[in-house]
Amino acid sequence: MKIGYLGPKATFxxxxxxxxxxxxxxxxxxxxxxxxxxxxxxxxxxxVVPLENALEGSVNLTLDYLIHEQPLPIIGEIVVPxxxxxxxxxxxxxxWREVKEVYSHSHAIAQCRKFLHTVLKGAKQVPMxxxxxxxxxxxxxxHLPAAAIANRLAAEKYGLVIVQENVHDYDYNHTRxxxxxxxxxxxxxxxxxxxxxxxxxxxMLPQDRPGALHQxxxxxxxxxxxxxxxxxxxxxxxxxxYFFIIDIDAPMDDVLIPGAIAEIEALGCTVQLLGxxxxxxA
Amino acid sequence: MKIGYLGPKATFxxxxxxxxxxxxxxxxxxxxxxxxxxxxxxxxxxxVVPLENALEGSVNLTLDYLIHEQPLPIIGEIVVPxxxxxxxxxxxxxxWREVKEVYSHSHAIAQCRKFLHTVLKGAKQVPMxxxxxxxxxxxxxxHLPAAAIANRLAAEKYGLVIVQENVHDYDYNHTRxxxxxxxxxxxxxxxxxxxxxxxxxxxMLPQDRPGALHQxxxxxxxxxxxxxxxxxxxxxxxxxxYFFIIDIDAPMDDVLIPGAIAEIEALGCTVQLLGxxxxxxA
Numbered sequence: 001m002k003i004g005y006l007g008p009k010a011t012f013x014x015x016x017x018x019x020x021x022x023x024x025x026x027x028x029x030x031x032x033x034x035x036x037x038x039x040x041x042x043x044x045x046x047x048v049v050p051l052e053n054a055l056e057g058s059v060n061l062t063l064d065y066l067i068h069e070q071p072l073p074i075i076g077e078i079v080v081p082x083x084x085x086x087x088x089x090x091x092x093x094x095x096w097r098e099v100k101e102v103y104s105h106s107h108a109i110a111q112c113r114k115f116l117h118t119v120l121k122g123a124k125q126v127p128m129x130x131x132x133x134x135x136x137x138x139x140x141x142x143h144l145p146a147a148a149i150a151n152r153l154a155a156e157k158y159g160l161v162i163v164q165e166n167v168h169d170y171d172y173n174h175t176r177x178x179x180x181x182x183x184x185x186x187x188x189x190x191x192x193x194x195x196x197x198x199x200x201x202x203x204m205l206p207q208d209r210p211g212a213l214h215q216x217x218x219x220x221x222x223x224x225x226x227x228x229x230x231x232x233x234x235x236x237x238x239x240x241x242y243f244f245i246i247d248i249d250a251p252m253d254d255v256l257i258p259g260a261i262a263e264i265e266a267l268g269c270t271v272q273l274l275g276x277x278x279x280x281x282a
Numbered sequence: 283m284k285i286g287y288l289g290p291k292a293t294f295x296x297x298x299x300x301x302x303x304x305x306x307x308x309x310x311x312x313x314x315x316x317x318x319x320x321x322x323x324x325x326x327x328x329x330v331v332p333l334e335n336a337l338e339g340s341v342n343l344t345l346d347y348l349i350h351e352q353p354l355p356i357i358g359e360i361v362v363p364x365x366x367x368x369x370x371x372x373x374x375x376x377x378w379r380e381v382k383e384v385y386s387h388s389h390a391i392a393q394c395r396k397f398l399h400t401v402l403k404g405a406k407q408v409p410m411x412x413x414x415x416x417x418x419x420x421x422x423x424x425h426l427p428a429a430a431i432a433n434r435l436a437a438e439k440y441g442l443v444i445v446q447e448n449v450h451d452y453d454y455n456h457t458r459x460x461x462x463x464x465x466x467x468x469x470x471x472x473x474x475x476x477x478x479x480x481x482x483x484x485x486m487l488p489q490d491r492p493g494a495l496h497q498x499x500x501x502x503x504x505x506x507x508x509x510x511x512x513x514x515x516x517x518x519x520x521x522x523x524y525f526f527i528i529d530i531d532a533p534m535d536d537v538l539i540p541g542a543i544a545e546i547e548a549l550g551c552t553v554q555l556l557g558x559x560x561x562x563x564a
Contacts, residue, residue: 030407031392052342060334061392106411110313110343125312129388129409174516213512214496214503221493228524229514230495234456242510 002027004035004044010132010154016080016177017048018153019193019282032061036070039181046075046181060233063245066180066274067202074200074275076179076187080282084112084149084168086120087135087160089142096147096163101126103134104149108168112149115167120147135160179277186277193280197251198228200275201261204235204243206268213244219263220248223256245274252276284309286317286326292414292436298362298459299330300435301475301564314343318352321463328357328463342515345527348462348556349484356482356557358461358469362564366390366431366450368397369417369442371424378429378445383408385416386431390450394431397449402429417442461559468559475562479533480510482557483543486517486525488550495526501545502530505538527556534558 005017007028017026024045029035032049039047049062066072084104088096102109102120106127109116116125128134131150138148139158148160155162179187189197205212213232220227229247248257252273261271287299289310299308306327311317314331321329331344348354366386370378384391384402388409391398398407410416413432420430421440430442437444461469471479487494495514502509511529530539534555543553 031388031395033392033395061389106313107343110315113313113315127411129411211503211506211508213509214499217496217499221496224493226493227495227514230526231513232509232511244512 001045002043003046003048004029004038005048006032006035006050008130008132010135010151010157011130012080012082012151012175013048013050013177015151015153016078016175016282019080020048020076020078020179020187020191020280021046033065033069036062036065036072036180040070040072042182045183046179047072048177048179050175051077051178052176062178063233063274067243067272071272072180072182073184074178074277075181075183075185076277077176077198077279078179078193078282079174079176079279081171082111082168082173082175083151083166084108084131085152085155085162086115086147086149086164086167087138087155087162088147089138090159090161091142092145092147093161093163095145098145099123099147100145102147102149103128103137105129105131105134108149111168111170111173114169115164119164119167123147132157180275186275189278191280193282195279195281196249197276197278199248199250199252199257199273199277201246201248202243202272202274203246203264204270204272212267212269215267216244216264216269219260220246223260225250225256225260283327284325285328285330286311286320287330288314288317288332290412290414292417292433292439293412294362294364294433294457295330295332295459297433297435298360298457298564301362302330302358302360302461302469302473302562303328315347315351318344318347318354318462322352322354324464327465328461329354330459330461332457333359333460334458344460345515345556349525349554353554354462354464355466356460356559357463357465357467358559359458359480359561360461360475360564361456361458361561363453364393364450364455364457365433365448366394366413367434367437367444368402368429368431368446368449369420369437369444370429371420372441372443373424374427374429375443375445377427381405381427381429383426383428384431385410385419385428387411387413387416390431393450393452393455396451397446401446401449405429414439462557468557471560473562475564477561477563478531479558479560481530481532481534481539481555481559483528483530484525484554484556485528485546486552486554494549497549498526498546498551501542502528505542507532507538507542
């Protein structure tokens with residue numbers, strides 16, 4: 001069965017899907033909701049969508065859609081370093097330092113700012129709708145003195161030559177993707193990329209009052225459950241109301257996490273379990 | 283003196299800048315770092331950049347850049363509802379239901395998914411680099427059966443007619459913008475949009491250990507300082523290390539907030555003050 005992902009083809013999302021499901025056919029979807037809906041309808045086995053720091057996806061949308069619209073469980077997560085390369089048409093390889101135009105997604109251009117200001121100073125920066133659209137454009141215009149900034153998958157797909165590797169300014173740039181699926185069992189930890197297990201919950205506070213979040217975190221702290229992520233997000237109900245997305249650095253168990261959830265619910269909070277699943281580092 | 287903002291023109295960022303600085307000339311910048319750098323160099327009086335949930339900006343970039351690269355103080359914040367409208371060339375107004383192509387930023391297309399699936403079912407959805415680029419394209423191609431999804435400012439700027447207002451799926455969609463400037467004093471609260479004051483700090487934990495965040499929040503909780511936002515973000519130093527961005531719902535004072543910061547530093551954390559400033563609701 002196919003694996004769906006947020007398209008277009010040859011983006012970082014497809015690269016993440018290929019790492020997790022190397023032997024399955026892949027299908028791009030135009031939007032995050034379309035991709036999640038296809039997984040809910042069973043048209044695809046699983047959906048791979050960006051969760052954090054993605055170039056192409058509206059990142060808040062993924063969790064909002066899972067929380068409010070389509071409550072499919074998260075069955076895995078993968079963190080992929082963002083490696084941007086400068087690539088040109090093969091015809092242009094010897095003269096790449098003379099490129100006059102650089103095509104890429106605007107966020108990728110921003111990520112490669114130092115490189116562009118030094119090595120390709122003066123070249124026009126042209127935003128495209130995705131890094132792979134930029135690579136496609138350059139491959140189709142061999143007569144232009146143009147380069148694209150995109151990932152390795154895009155260079156391979158569109159027959160471009162990488163003339164400078166890792167032109168992004170900072171090495172700590174990563175993107176986080178999650179896998180959601182109708183099937184209840186999480187992904188297998190039998191992968192060399194496997195790094196651990198975690199559990200994600202959403203906590204809605206009963207009202208906005210000083211210290212409420214502190215009480216919620218106490219329930220985890222005294223059980224020595226480590227939290228690796230906590231993020232407040234405005235609730236649908238209007239400005240000033242927040243819910244919290246919390247990642248617990250442990251798999252679901254029979255005692256500790258259910259105990260913490262029961263205690264938080266006793267405080268008057270609503271708790272929604274988004275999944276307990278393995279995570280992978282690429 | 284000019285006010286800088288993340289361009290292009292006629293986006294939600296320019297709308298936010300116009301609300302805060304109605305009588306000053308405005309200058310668009312291509313990237314968030316360029317805009318912040320111009321404010322740091324004193325070329326512009328202040329920079330208006332997206333902080334959360336923006337269509338055009340890489341949102342994480344704003345705080346990362348302020349924290350790691352260019353520590354300008356935040357002097358104000360404005361929350362603007364995202365109102366997307368369907369607009370066409372005046373020539374095409376009577377026949378707008380027959381449009382065959384809809385141009386917009388991919389995130390805006392995602393936000394108007396239900397409308398597009400019902401009212402304009404079958405119309406091709408074409409992603410552009412920004413909502414204002416989509417409006418510009420439609421204004422320049424009056425012969426095409428095309429519509430754009432963009433904001434009111436774009437309709438005015440490019441002479442398009444809004445044929446359906448508020449075509450976005452959810453009313454609770456807002457974007458948050460901040461103002462950064464070399465000048466130390468915050469924006470004036472003398473505005474009908476003024477909604478309160480807050481203080482933003484960044485806390486780096488000494489090491490990733492269970493309950494550390496809980497201790498940090500205790501310092502605020504027992505002082506009854508309400509937190510309206512808390513967000514963990516991966517640190518530059520690698521995967522698994524986090525820092526926390528915390529919004530305190532109070533202006534900087536002489537006792538409470540300095541006391542909380544001193545207590546958190548005594549725990550071995552590093553605390554960085556990003557600003558204490560008024561916030562506005564549009």
